[in-house]
Amino acid sequence: MTKADKTPQHPAVVAHHASRAASIQLRTADAITKFAGSMWFVYIHAIGFTLWMLFVESNPWPTLTLVVSLEAIFLSTFVMIGQNRQAEFQQRKANHDFIEQELELKTNTELTRAIHAMTTELHNRLLTDDQLRAAVKQLRQRPGPRFGL
Numbered sequence: 001m002t003k004a005d006k007t008p009q010h011p012a013v014v015a016h017h018a019s020r021a022a023s024i025q026l027r028t029a030d031a032i033t034k035f036a037g038s039m040w041f042v043y044i045h046a047i048g049f050t051l052w053m054l055f056v057e058s059n060p061w062p063t064l065t066l067v068v069s070l071e072a073i074f075l076s077t078f079v080m081i082g083q084n085r086q087a088e089f090q091q092r093k094a095n096h097d098f099i100e101q102e103l104e105l106k107t108n109t110e111l112t113r114a115i116h117a118m119t120t121e122l123h124n125r126l127l128t129d130d131q132l133r134a135a136v137k138q139l140r141q142r143p144g145p146r147f148g149l
Helices: 011-022 024-036 039-056 061-141
Strands: none
Touching: 011 024, 011 061, 024 039, 024 061, 039 061
16 A cells, blocks of 8 residues: 555545446546556557558558547547546535535534523623622621621
């Protein structure tokens, strides 16, 4: 396991990888897209086309044009598959983030209400204690018999 594998991943990323791994078609498309986007792909094609033009055909242009055109059609399809995959991933992540933010907003709202209720109760108790102290002070200031106040 590499260092990158130990890094916690976003739940949407984990779900996305699991769904991609579940389909043989998607795994194949991912492998082809990964290879087609590498420098090895460029090297192999440069060498292959050079060998074709030099040794395989005396007039390689019509056949080579056909092969390159067909390859471009398939590669553009794999690019679109990759773009669709990225869009799907972004949508999943956005949905997950929205749900998490809504939950956090709800929790913060509940905490704010609870703090407000506790502050109000504390204020009421302090006010009641102050009123009680004021009443005791008034009773102490009155002339007359005292009953242990």
